[in-house]
Every structure is written in C-alpha cells, then in structure tokens.
Amino acid sequence: MNTTGKNYQVTSIGDIQAKGRVTLHNELALTGSEVSINELPPGVSVPFLHSHKRNEEVYIMVKGKGRFQVDGDEFEVAEGSVIRVDPAGRRCIAADAQSSLRYICIQTEAKSLVQFTEGDGVILETKPTWLQSAGD
C-alpha cells in the first residue's frame, strides 16, 4: 500500500530478493537520512571499499550470514549484528558462500542528532483509536 498524509508517507519495499537493493530517501521524501534495504546473493560482495565525506552509517543485519570489514579488520556478521561506521572508515560487506545476506544501511549526517526518545518525544493524552473504549 502506498499512501501519504500531511505528516507521513507509506510504501512497501516489494521483493527485496529480486530487487537486490531499495533506497528510501527519494521514495519517502526523507530529510534526515538515506536508508537502503539490501540483499546480497550467496557468495556476492559489494565490489569495492568505500568511505564517506560526512555521513555516519549504521548497518543492521536482518537475515543470513556474511562478512564485514573496516580499515582492514574483518569479522563475521549474521542476523542481529549491528555496526556503526564513522565517515572515514574504509568498509565493505559480503554474503557468505552458502548464505544470502539481507541488511539495512542508514546514512546520517555525523553529529547531527540533537536529542532523542524521552528528550524529543511527546507522549499524548489521546489514546490511539484501537485503545479507546466506547466511553472515551
């Protein structure tokens, strides 16, 4: 379902195994991040090392197994592994020979977050519709 409202936009990434990579910045009109969902088939590596000029990256492994390297340090990753890489880190990611690897990559301007969660969120008195009783 694709829909939009004054303060939100919704879409679906579709078949990530077939697409290989979906990027959300343009799709969802994001202003604070670029977010990609990625699927590397078994035995496939991103073909280059890369670094960034300004952006911090967070990688979240959501399915499968693979390998990651930063500045020559190499380590195994699997579902549940999460990695912060600073802009200067020279990074690459590959799927295992016998397993595909699905991961989310989040790019943000390093040092841009001002406050979060309790410091930024505002809990509202009105309850969500599905928790309102008939008397509300």
Added chain:
Amino acid sequence: MNTTGKNYQVTSIGDIQAKGRVTLHNELALTGSEVSINELPPGVSVPFLHSHKRNEEVYIMVKGKGRFQVDGDEFEVAEGSVIRVDPAGRRCIAADAQSSLRYICIQTEAKSLVQFTEGDGVILETKPTWLQSAGD
C-alpha cells in the same frame, strides 16, 4: 561479537523476541541517529500516541503484521512496509491479534541530511581483502 576500532563499533541485538526492544544510540555511540529494534507480541500495542519535537522517524517492518496510525489515519503494515513520520505526526503502532510485529525505528534530526550515496561516498581503489587476488 562485540568489537570496536578507530572508525567503527560492532554489537549484536541478542534475542529481540525476549528483550522486546533494543536501542542502539548508546550501545554503538551513534551521533546521527537513534535506532531501535522492536518486537511487539501478538495483540500488543504501544500504549500511547506520540509526536516529536525535532525528529523525523522512519519505521521499517521486518517481520509479522500489524497496524499503524498517524493523525487518525489507520492502515495495515507487514514485512516490507516502510513509513516516514514527520515530527508533528501523532503516531502509534500495534501488532496483529494473531501475529507478532518486529520493526526498526530510526530517529534523526529532521532536515539534517546534507548529501548521501554518490554525493557523499568515496569509492576507494584498494579492493576489500576478500576480493584481492594473489597478485594484488
């Protein structure tokens, strides 16, 4: 595996079904985002609507089914649904009665991203170790 280097940090979220929620900002010393991985059991809703003062949120559904609402608009979500919510959006999320719902929530300072991907990444000439041939 938990490890760290000059330009990176790695951890694992552990058993998200048992923990219910894991937050990464402090765990990984993030500077551009707060990222949480969340698991709502069947029939469970976040018990309140909330908005934000400064932060844009991106929700990525990674497993299961549920419902989402923003400013009173209610819609179904499932694996692969992705949602941008602006700071002012009054939002809530719930798992379906028969399905748990696992999702990632990314908080960033709205309008903070300056550039990304081709505009920010630098592709390096040195290849990752696993793609170097013996002659490199």
